[in-house]
Amino acid sequence: MNFGTNYLRNIGILNTNTSLGSAAQLGNEYANRRVMGAGNLQPTIGTGKIFYLQAGLKFPNFKNGSSVMPYLTCTSKNFEAIGKASAQFDAGINYFIKGHNVKFTMQYGTRPVYKYDASKATGIAQNGLKGQLTLQSQIFL
Numbered sequence: 001m002n003f004g005t006n007y008l009r010n011i012g013i014l015n016t017n018t019s020l021g022s023a024a025q026l027g028n029e030y031a032n033r034r035v036m037g038a039g040n041l042q043p044t045i046g047t048g049k050i051f052y053l054q055a056g057l058k059f060p061n062f063k064n065g066s067s068v069m070p071y072l073t074c075t076s077k078n079f080e081a082i083g084k085a086s087a088q089f090d091a092g093i094n095y096f097i098k099g100h101n102v103k104f105t106m107q108y109g110t111r112p113v114y115k116y117d118a119s120k121a122t123g124i125a126q127n128g129l130k131g132q133l134t135l136q137s138q139i140f141l
Contacts, residue, residue, distance in 0.1 A: 003047045006122070008081035012041035040132055042111050048079035056094075069094040073109075083122040086112040092134075101140045108133050 003009075056071030070093045078085040092107030110129045117125035 001045070001047060001050070003045070006047065006081040008043055008046040008079055010041050011044040040111075043077065043079055043082065043114070046077075046079040046081055048077065048081075050078075051076040058096075065098070067096045069096065081122055082114065082124050083120065084126065086126065088112065100138065103138050105136045105138075106134070
């Protein structure tokens with residue numbers, strides 16, 4: 001994808017945490033906008049390459065008509081603004097009560113966290129990994 005030189009967009013779905021740190025802690029206001037890690041904020045869209053793979057296996061229905069489907073995902077992101085590729089892994093399970101009309105999903109995944117680093121040409125360095133547990137439901141009447 002090419003959105004322009006060093007373009008990077010961070011997304012945090014339903015993220016209420018905005019405490020990325022003060023400008024004094026991060027170096028400057030530009031760094032404050034670029035550092036990821038608060039809440040579930042992570043780089044999602046940008047100039048560079050993204051590879052996404054998902055595989056799952058739906059088991060036969062139980063006697064009551066419900067079924068389960070475990071799945072695994074892998075995302076590799078190599079954004080120009082960060083300068084280093086990262087990998088993200090997720091594992092989850094769908095529980096279908098009535099097909100896709102009523103289902104529950106539980107997923108656990110890892111995501112890279114970044115910090116401002118003046119010694120890097122891009123100003124961004126990976127600062128470890130964080131885990132994230134997601135629970136969701138879908139009900140379609």
